Amino acid sequence: MSSVSPGRRERLFDQIVRKQSFLCVGLDPDPEKLPEGISRDIEGVHEFLRAIIEAVSPYCVAFKPNFAFFESFGPEGGALLKSVIEAIPDDCLVIGDAKRGDIGNTAAAYARAVFDQYGCDAITVSPYMGVESLTPFMAYPDKWTIALALTSNPGSQDFQRLVLRDGGVLWEEVMKACMKASDPDHLMFVVGATHPHDFKRVREIAPDHFLLVPGFGAQKGSLDEVAQQGFNRCCGILANVSRGILYASDMTDYLEASTQVARTYQRQMADLLMAYELIP
C-alpha cells in the first residue's frame, strides 16, 4: 500500500469542481473516420487530435488515448502517441488505455513504457494474470492504476459474470483482490455504463474509489443512472466518451461539432453535480 500522496482523489475532485465536469474524452484515432479535409494518414491524425484536444479540453478533466489505434500505425505510432500526449493540457489527467497485464518483470517494463516514456498519469490494466501482474503499476506513488472490473462490452458476460462456488462473482472478486494491494488514491476500476444495475454493488465493495466508466454515446449508457448509483463524496466517476465526441461530424465543421457535444455533456454533468450537491 503506497500512501505518499494522500489526497490524490481530492485533487482530482478539485478539477472536477473547477470544470464542473467529470468527462473523459477517449482518443481512438481511426483514419477511416477522419472528417472531410483531413488527410487519412498519420499526419492527418496528428493534426486532427491536436485540434480536438485544444477544442474540448475546457469541458473535460481527462483524455484517454487508446494505445491500439496508435500502435496500428506501426513504428511511427509511438512518436504520434507521445506528441499527442504532450498536447494535453496539464489540468487534464492522461489515461493510457492499454489494458496491460503480465508477470512481474514484464509488467514493470510496461509501467516504464506507459508512465515514464509516454508520461501517462494512469493506465488501464487487465487482471487475468492476478494481482501480482498489477502491483508493478500500483507501485508508482504518483500514478493511477485502473483495473478492469465489469467492462461495457457484451463479452463482459462471458467470464466477468461467472458465479463462483462461494456465491461471489468474478468481477467482484477482482475488485476485492485489487483493493487489498492498493488504495483509493492510486487505484480505480473500469465499470461500464451498460451495467447500471451493478453500480449499487460496485459502491458497496468500493465506496471510495474512482470509476472509469465507458459505454456512453454509441453504447447507450445513461449518465443519470450512473450518477445516481455511482457518485461518492469526491464525485468518484470519470465518464468516458470516445467516438461520440471525436467523430461528431465528418464534415469540415468537425471542431464545432465535437466542441458542441463535449459542452453538452459538460452541462449535463454540471447539472448532476449540482443535483447531488457536489458543487454549489
Add this chain to the structure above:
Amino acid sequence: MSSVSPGRRERLFDQIVRKQSFLCVGLDPDPEKLPEGISRDIEGVHEFLRAIIEAVSPYCVAFKPNFAFFESFGPEGGALLKSVIEAIPDDCLVIGDAKRGDIGNTAAAYARAVFDQYGCDAITVSPYMGVESLTPFMAYPDKWTIALALTSNPGSQDFQRLVLRDGGVLWEEVMKACMKASDPDHLMFVVGATHPHDFKRVREIAPDHFLLVPGFGAQKGSLDEVAQQGFNRCCGILANVSRGILYASDMTDYLEASTQVARTYQRQMADLLMAYELIP
C-alpha cells in the same frame, strides 16, 4: 470458425520434426542484463538480439518477442521491434507476446498492429473481456491467436483457479469458450510448465491444440513432465525459455553460452520426441 488453411498444425509439426525441437526462445531485452561488451542502450539491444537470433535459430522453431521490453524504450522501441522481427528466419514462428485484449474495434486495431505492421505470425491475448475481444485476432486465416489459460506465475492462483458454482474452474471455462470461436489450426493456449498436474485436464479439454508453455528455466518447470502429459500427435507443445537462454552468460562469451543452452534444450527435446515416437 475460419478454416481456409487446413493443416497449419501439421506444417508447424513439420518444422518441429525437421529441427527435432519444440523450443521457443523468448526475447525480453533488458538493457540492465546485457552482457559485457554490449552498450546498455537501444543500439546494444539491437546488436545483442540479432546476434542471439542468428546463433540460436537452428535449435528453435519459434521466437517470442515480449512487447513490453521494446515499448519500454518509448517511441524508438517500435522500430527496434520491427527490425528484430525482420531478423528472425522464415523457418521460425514469430509470436508477438503482447497479452492484448479489448473491445472489438480496438482489438481489430491491435491485430493490425501486431500482424500487419510488425509481421508477427501469432499473438498472445488476455481473455478477461470475453471471447468477443479475441475474435478480431482469430479472424486472420494465416495467423495464430494464443489465449492465456493457466499462466506460469504465482498470480495465476488469484482468479484463473477460482471454482465456479457449476463445478468448473475459470481457466477451463476460458479454454472451452475460446474453442467455440476458433479451431486448432488458429488457436493455441498458454499453459505454464509450473502446473504439471493440470496438463492432463488441459488435454481432456483440448486434445488437438498447440500449447505455448512458459515457466522452464528460472521458473523450474520440467520438460519431461510437460512432454509426458502434454504431447499430442503433432507434438502440440511450444516450450518457451527466455532469460535462461538470453542471459546465459554476462561475459563476452555470451553467444557461445546462449547457443550451448539452446542446443542442450534441443537435444533434450529430440530425446523426448523420439521417446514418444513423434520422430523416428
